[in-house]
Amino acid sequence: MNKNDSSTTTAATVVSLRNEPDALRLITEKLRVKEMGPADHIRTKHEVRAFLEAGGDLAAAERIVNRAQARRDLQQAHREEETQRQGQRMSQ
DSSP states (O other), X not given: OOTTOGGGOOHHHHHHHTTSTTHHHHHHHHTTGXXXXXXXXXXXXXXXXXXXXXXXXXXXXXXXXHHHHHHHHHHHHHHHHHHHHHHHHHHO
16 A cells, blocks of 8 residues: 555545554654645644544544645645746746
């Protein structure tokens, strides 16, 4: 199982990992928080921590997975936009 494959990170995966000794680290790695911007990385870790402390359910896990995906997508779009801008500046 490739941890960089987003199809492996499901709500069921998050729920199954919540009882592991190092659940926060494992879940945030699965959610690929390092691909997010710094604020989103921290925000996601706080959401996961709250989920773990509350003994979150499948619906809460699904919300976390969806938000993490949206944050990664936003960061990727931002990187692509910056790359495009830099390319335009270089060609002028």
